[in-house]
Amino acid sequence: MKAINLAEKLSHITTHWDPHIVADYNNNDVMVVKFTGEFPFHDHPDTDDFFLVLEGEITIDLTTEDGTGESHTIRAGEMFVVPKGIRHRPRATTEAKVLLIEPKGTPNTGDAATASAKPRL
Amino acid sequence: MKAINLAEKLSHITTHWDPHIVADYNNNDVMVVKFTGEFPFHDHPDTDDFFLVLEGEITIDLTTEDGTGESHTIRAGEMFVVPKGIRHRPRATTEAKVLLIEPKGTPNTGDAATASAKPRL
Numbered sequence: 646m647k648a649i650n651l652a653e654k655l656s657h658i659t660t661h662w663d664p665h666i667v668a669d670y671n672n673n674d675v676m677v678v679k680f681t682g683e684f685p686f687h688d689h690p691d692t693d694d695f696f697l698v699l700e701g702e703i704t705i706d707l708t709t710e711d712g713t714g715e716s717h718t719i720r721a722g723e724m725f726v727v728p729k730g731i732r733h734r735p736r737a738t739t740e741a742k743v744l745l746i747e748p749k750g751t752p753n754t755g756d757a758a759t760a761s762a763k764p765r766l
Numbered sequence: 767m768k769a770i771n772l773a774e775k776l777s778h779i780t781t782h783w784d785p786h787i788v789a790d791y792n793n794n795d796v797m798v799v800k801f802t803g804e805f806p807f808h809d810h811p812d813t814d815d816f817f818l819v820l821e822g823e824i825t826i827d828l829t830t831e832d833g834t835g836e837s838h839t840i841r842a843g844e845m846f847v848v849p850k851g852i853r854h855r856p857r858a859t860t861e862a863k864v865l866l867i868e869p870k871g872t873p874n875t876g877d878a879a880t881a882s883a884k885p886r887l
Contacts, residue, residue, distance in 0.1 A: 646828065646836075646852075648844045668847050670816045670867065675845070695791045697818075697865075699843070707767065715767075722820070723769045724796070726789050731767075744818075746791065746867075 651677055651699055654766045655742050664745055664753055666765040674763060676745040680737040687732065687755030692748050694727040701741030708732040772798055772820055775887045776863050785866055785874055787886040795884060797866040801858040808853065808876030813869050815848040822862030829853040 654667045655677050662684055664676035680703055696705070702720045705727065709715060719725045727733045735743075747753070752760030775788045776798050783805055785797035801824055817826070823841045826848065830836060840846045848854045856864075868874070873881030 646838065646846070646849070648838055648840045648846050650841075650844050652843055668845060669814075670847050671814050671850075671869070675816075675847075693790070693792050695796075717767065717769050719769045720771075722773055723771050724789060725767070725769050726791050726796075728767070729792075748792070 651744060652742075655679065655699070657766055661740070662753075663761050664763050666763055669749075670746065673746050673748050674751075676747070676763065677766070678743050678745055680735055680741045680743055681739065683736040684734055685754060686734040688730055689727075689747075689751055689755055690730055692729050692751055694729075694733070695724070695744075695746035696727070696735070697724040697744040698722070699742045699744055701737060701739060703735055703737045703741045703743060706734040706736065772865060773863075776800065776820070778887055782861070783874075784882050785884050787884055790870075791867065794867050794869050795872075797868070797884065798887070799864050799866055801856055801862045801864055802860065804857040805855055806875060806880075807855040809851055810848075810868070810872055810876055811851055813872055814850050815854070816845070816865075816867035817848070817856070818845040818865040819843070820863045820865055822858060822860060824856055824858045824862045824864060827855045827857065 661681045664678040666674045668675040698719045706716045754760050782802045785799040787795045789796040819840045827837045875881050
């Protein structure tokens with residue numbers, strides 16, 4: 646048990662869209678990640694998706710159940726939860742640093758074949 | 767679905783040790799809370815306890831399984847997870863602002879009889 650400094654953990658990450666585990670909370674991975682550019686649209690049929698922006702600004706594009714699209718900007722100090730099953734695409738014009746929480750085993754792309762390995766920092 | 771500004775949510779809270787729900791993540795409450803002084807020692811037998819310090823600094827005193835005590839200081843931008851079953855006491859010398867995550871129904875004191883109501887902001 647120890648305090649986990651998120652900025653220090655992020656300083657070791659040189660890649661984008663590549664979440665690294667920094668802690669465990671019940672059966673969830675708590676991760677930090679750097680975003681730049683666009684991630685593919687995807688969904689997680691079995692879990693909500695938790696985003697907390699630590700630095701910078703991200704946009705999450707959503708395709709809601711009625712097929713309507715909407716976009717949400719999330720700035721440093723703001724969080725957002727994508728409900729399970731909602732198709733979404735995170736993107737960032739310039740590098741943003743984000744805390745993510747997902748149940749262990751959740752593929753970040755929604756597809757195990759293309760998912761990041763989620764190494765531990 | 768919308769971005770949740772944690773500082774804005776905290777600006778409505780005038781009490782201490784009184785978590786307010788700002789979002790739902792799977793079956794968890796995501797909460798913001800202000801700490802000042804000492805909370806009672808307690809434990810949660812069925813869940814880990816997630817703390818992320820947004821502003822200020824807190825200390826968590828722990829009684830580990832072998833009966834040894836230890837204390838951890840968690841500063842703004844740092845997080846800490848108290849594993850389930852570990853007795854702990856959060857405290858803060860001056861007001862600190864904290865993000866908490868707990869499964870819905872978890873009493874913040876470890877005891878439903880003394881727990882906060884966890885209103886929604």
